[in-house]
Amino acid sequence: MNQISWTDAEGQAVSALWRSERGTPPPKRVVLADDSTSADTAYRLACEGTALLWCGDFNNARQLLQALMRRLDKVSPAKEAKVAKAAKDVAAAPSPTEAFHRHRQAQAQRARVLGALLLPFAADYSIPLRRAPDVRQACIEAWGEEGAVASVASLRDLLGMTGAHEWRKKGVEVPALGAAPHNRIHPYYGVFSPLRGEYLGLVARAPLPKTGQVLYVAFDIGTGTGVLAAVLIRRQIDHVMATDQDPRALACAQDNLTRLGLAAQVSVQNADLFPEGRASLVVCNPPWLPARPSSPIERAVYDEESRMLLGYLNGLAAHLLPKGEGWLILSDLAEHLGLRSRDALLAAIAQAGLQVVGRLDAKPQHPKATDPSDPLHAARMAEVTSLWRLRVLKP
Known part of the structure; x- marks a missing residue:
């Protein structure tokens, strides 16, 4: 297990278990920070790669994190003018693929800076700071x-866990x-989380194979x-075998x-695909973007080298009954970002010995689809989510 080490206020060497949901290694340099630490100082240290272990009031730590966010989001007038000039020059505008990679780089930098603000946790997951909330159940989950x-662990990770704890209690x-x-x-x-309901509607109304x-x-x-x-059980299917790793x-x-x-009608199994x-x-909703996840928590979004997509397509024929269908649920966002072409998808389907017998489409309704400030706005505006109905190609 990874350990993080620092020097306490008395000059003594201290270490503890390091927890990171992004799978990042423990920071090499850690300094103590408290209510007297300015946001500018914290921002400079975080940008330099120094982590700040918080020892002050918990609520002040949250305020400091918000201050770091504001500094990351701040755009200077000179930079605004440069961006505006570049936007007028079509030749200078980045391609969708370049925009995607720049967006990911900016996200990674943001995560590094915001992840530099750390909190101590006792063995029972309580936080030994003034005005700290009781987060033990969220940590256990x-x-x-x-x-x-x-x-x-980082304050950013903790906020993600407490937010997820509330979603878990309330449900979607x-x-x-x-x-x-x-x-x-x-x-x-x-x-x-199944917040994007358009693909669920496709599964609810697609005709079942006979x-x-x-x-x-x-x-x-x-x-x-x-x-x-x-959803499948609600459609009167007798039994579903659900897999995940x-x-x-x-x-x-x-x-x-x-x-x-519905537990009696669904068998949940630990399996690699089938x-x-x-x-x-056989239904599959793989991650939609063929890119490398930068952290374990991103694996639901990024499918490196289309491993899950291709694994599903190439194994489908061996797991379908005659006249059975495979339903592939996939957004075409990757196509609009230049990460995968429609021809490449159709070629992968054909190479797997499959044919397309139908397709249902839906436009996304999530907020980013209509947010012009989103760096990937053009691609999201054009995005379509599809349910591809696939059958084994007859010899």
């Missing part, structure tokens, strides 16, 4: 049962599951929260299906 040693309403109150999914920390299977079985590949498995996702899916009273056997329907 993210990190597991209480450890035996003290630890250190999913209209495709029917009427309230029996239509809520409770996402766990680190498991992709295979004659007496006990109609479907597979849900990469189940996450279990929401697609639940992430322990958090497996626990989350099992919990949600139990809450919905379970054993064949089914009338």
